[in-house]
Amino acid sequence: MNKLTDLTSAIQSIPDGTLLGLGGNTLNRAPMAAVMELARQKKHGLRLVKTAGGMDVDLLCFAGCVASVDAGFVSYETEYSLCQHYRQAVQAGTVKANEHACYTVISALRAASYGIPFMPVRGLQISDLVAANDYFAAVADPFTGETLNAVKAIRPQVSVIHAHLADERGNACIEGPKYDDILLSRASQTVIVTAERIVGDQYFSAGNIKADIPHFMVSAVVYAPRGAAPCACANTYGVRDEDIRSFLALDTAGDLDTWLQRRS
Amino acid sequence: MIRPCDIMTVSLARLIRDGETVFHGVSSHMPLIAVLLAKATHAPNAVHLNIPGGVDPYKPRLQSFTSAGDDLWQTAEAAFPLQDVFDLSMRGGLDVAFLSGVQFDSRGGVNASVIGDYRKPKIRLPGGAGSAVLIPTAKRAIIWRTKHDKRTFTQKLDFVTARGNVSEIVTPLCIFTMFGGELILKSVHQTSSIEEVADNTAFPIRYLSLATTPPPTEEELRTLQVIDPQDYRNLEFH
Numbered sequence: 438m439n440k441l442t443d444l445t446s447a448i449q450s451i452p453d454g455t456l457l458g459l460g461g462n463t464l465n466r467a468p469m470a471a472v473m474e475l476a477r478q479k480k481h482g483l484r485l486v487k488t489a490g491g492m493d494v495d496l497l498c499f500a501g502c503v504a505s506v507d508a509g510f511v512s513y514e515t516e517y518s519l520c521q522h523y524r525q526a527v528q529a530g531t532v533k534a535n536e537h538a539c540y541t542v543i544s545a546l547r548a549a550s551y552g553i554p555f556m557p558v559r560g561l562q563i564s565d566l567v568a569a570n571d572y573f574a575a576v577a578d579p580f581t582g583e584t585l586n587a588v589k590a591i592r593p594q595v596s597v598i599h600a601h602l603a604d605e606r607g608n609a610c611i612e613g614p615k616y617d618d619i620l621l622s623r624a625s626q627t628v629i630v631t632a633e634r635i636v637g638d639q640y641f642s643a644g645n646i647k648a649d650i651p652h653f654m655v656s657a658v659v660y661a662p663r664g665a666a667p668c669a670c671a672n673t674y675g676v677r678d679e680d681i682r683s684f685l686a687l688d689t690a691g692d693l694d695t696w697l698q699r700r701s
Numbered sequence: 702m703i704r705p706c707d708i709m710t711v712s713l714a715r716l717i718r719d720g721e722t723v724f725h726g727v728s729s730h731m732p733l734i735a736v737l738l739a740k741a742t743h744a745p746n747a748v749h750l751n752i753p754g755g756v757d758p759y760k761p762r763l764q765s766f767t768s769a770g771d772d773l774w775q776t777a778e779a780a781f782p783l784q785d786v787f788d789l790s791m792r793g794g795l796d797v798a799f800l801s802g803v804q805f806d807s808r809g810g811v812n813a814s815v816i817g818d819y820r821k822p823k824i825r826l827p828g829g830a831g832s833a834v835l836i837p838t839a840k841r842a843i844i845w846r847t848k849h850d851k852r853t854f855t856q857k858l859d860f861v862t863a864r865g866n867v868s869e870i871v872t873p874l875c876i877f878t879m880f881g882g883e884l885i886l887k888s889v890h891q892t893s894s895i896e897e898v899a900d901n902t903a904f905p906i907r908y909l910s911l912a913t914t915p916p917p918t919e920e921e922l923r924t925l926q927v928i929d930p931q932d933y934r935n936l937e938f939h
Contacts, residue, residue: 462752462783463727465770488783489727489752489769489830512827514728515936516766519827527825534825536814538833539726540787559791560834563864569819613771614753617784671771675764 440658441605447629447657448474451595454482454504458546458596458625461665462616463491463514464676468599470664471631476500477697486546486593488539488617492668492681495520499693503532507572507591509539517681536566541588543617545572546624548590555587562586596625598650599665601673603632607655608641608648613671615649622650631661633673703916705873706731706935708890709845710925711917712871713799714738716843717747721796724750724786724839726830729768730933731845732799737761737928742921750795754782763933787831790838798839800832801846804858807884807904809867811836811844812858819860829862837865844870847937851903874898876914888912 448471451457461467472493475483482504485494489510497503499522506527511520511534526532537545544556557576567573567586576587598618600609609630611618622628628650635658641648663670667680680700687693713735717723721744725732736749740757749757752769755777764770781789789795803826804812813832817823836842842865846853849872869887870877875898878887886908889895899906917925925934 462769464766465753508828510727510828510830512728514767514769515730524825528822530821534822534828536828538829538835539783539831540791540834543784543787558834560838562837563861564833565819565861566814566829566833569860614755614769614774615782616753617782620784669764669766669770671774676766 439605440607440655441635442657442659444470444474444631444659444661447659448478450657451475451480453480454484456484456486456591456594458593458621459485459487459490459493460596460598460616460618460621461668462489463512464668465614465616466599466665466670467491467493467668468597468631468664469493469666469668470661471597471629472496473697473700475502476693477701486542486591488542491520492684495522496684498523498526498532501690505533505535507535507537507542509537509542517685535570535572541573542591543620544588545591546617546620548588549592550620550623553590555589557585557587559585591624593621593625595627595629596621597629597631598622599661599670600630600632600650601670602634602636602640603630603658604636604638604640605658607652607658609650609655610646610648619649622654627656628654629657629659630655631659631664633662633664633670635660703892704935705847705892706938707917707922707925708892708914709847709871709873710735710738710934711921712876712914713843713845714742716869717744717797719744720746722748722750722789722794723797724795725768725799726752727767727769728801729799730763730936733763733768734925734929734934738921738924741924741928750781750786752783754780754785756781763929763931765931765933765936787834790835793838795835795839796841798831798835798842800836800842800844802829802832802844802862804853804855805844805846805870805884806855806858808864808882809879809884810858810861810864811867812860813862814860816859832863836863836867839866841868842866843868846870846872849874850901854902854904856903874901880909883907885909886911888914890914891916
């Protein structure tokens with residue numbers, strides 16, 4: 438089945454309110470082309486899931502697309518500093534910050550991929566995060582009685598992952614660091630892949646490189662060269678400093694619209 | 702004049718022992734460079750673990766915008782991604798985790814979550830990343846923080862992101878260590894003084910013996926220059 442489609446159509450398939458997984462890590466291989474299109478289409482009530490988010494989370498918060506963020510860390514890292522739009526939205530009460538340890542996002546995704554409702558984790562022994570959040574709860578080991586903490590499964594309805602290579606059927610390959618994207622694909626109901634390069638039908642079957650994400654998990658493939666920009670994409674390009682700085686300098690929703698239209 | 706970033710990076714490096722498994726995460730250029738320094742000097746067999754999952758990257762060309770990028774992958778010798786690093790810590794196999802935060806109390810508690818109420822925060826911080834699971838499970842959680850004032854070293858945390866196995870906290874003024882469940886002064890940098898530390902710490906300063914942090918050696922400074930010619934160890938002071 439040919440799942441190759443354009444970015445607009447692929448993103449139109451994501452309803453308001455979707456529990457949405459985002460691939461990559463901070464400014465590394467974030468699916469920015471898809472994120473910018475989500476903002477252009479003015480989605481509402483998205484519930485974002487990511488171990489460590491950055492510009493993707495910040496931009497969607499700025500655009501008013503977000504209801505909640507489940508993440509262990511949300512920042513641009515040191516050079517570009519804090520995610521001010523995320524931060525202001527949480528402080529204003531318009532976005533709910535569901536703070537995890539990065540590992541508890543991983544554990545929640547593992548639970549979903551294993552088809553079980555929660556995952557026990559060691560850690561969180563002394564943390565206010567447990568009492569403050571309803572997705573954590575104490576759980577007893579049924580064999581020894583030892584108390585651990587459980588984290589509730591997170592099963593994203595859709596995840597958007599930017600890959601280096603994909604074929605038209607949806608087989609996708611990530612070069613370099615994969616971060617949590619393979620797990621994210623298994624935990625999600627479906628995956629939208631954006632790819633730097635579309636390869637031929639026989640690319641994976643004829644060669645030694647095999648896809649990390651198999652076609653049957655993927656609902657749409659989008660050809661998106663520089664689809665992580667202005668974030669970085671391993672082996673391919675680094676961050677585009679001027680675009681990150683011009684985004685950080687935006688003031689109003691109108692400025693953001695203009696900035697987004699210039700990059701469509 | 703010794704720069705705070707150099708004395709901090711060197712101090713972090715010296716806390717790594719040869720052969721230990723050592724992890725740092727995002728926003729962590731200083732510990733990243735400290736691990737490379739330790740491996741280039743006294744701890745060649747330390748095992749460098751990171752988020753992209755490149756084990757022991759060899760002479761990586763560091764990037765300014767991330768401490769979790771493909772630079773740590775390209776020259777690595779094995780793949781051991783973040784999920785595996787966390788699992789290693791959960792089963793007791795991670796020796797050192799480098800972490801930070803914005804508030805610390807006298808009992809080694811760390812807040813990286815919020816200032817004010819968790820649900821209606823005055824300031825939403827980036828979040829603790831791995832802290833809540835690594836601080837209690839790693840054998841030693843080593844904290845660095847480039848700010849040292851009374852709001853940072855406070856009587857009472859707004860929120861406890863994690864407590865656990867904090868072993869040292871390295872600041873631009875001094876090194877704290879945990880002793881009997883309490884943060885005590887281990888050494889004061891020669892660029893500071895015990896008075897300055899006390900004036901900038903909201904809880905009482907206690908110590909067993911007062912030492913001066915040994916300054917960076919010529920060799921350490923030379924090696925830092927080779928590892929980090931772009932001076933990313935100073936990013937947090939910009």
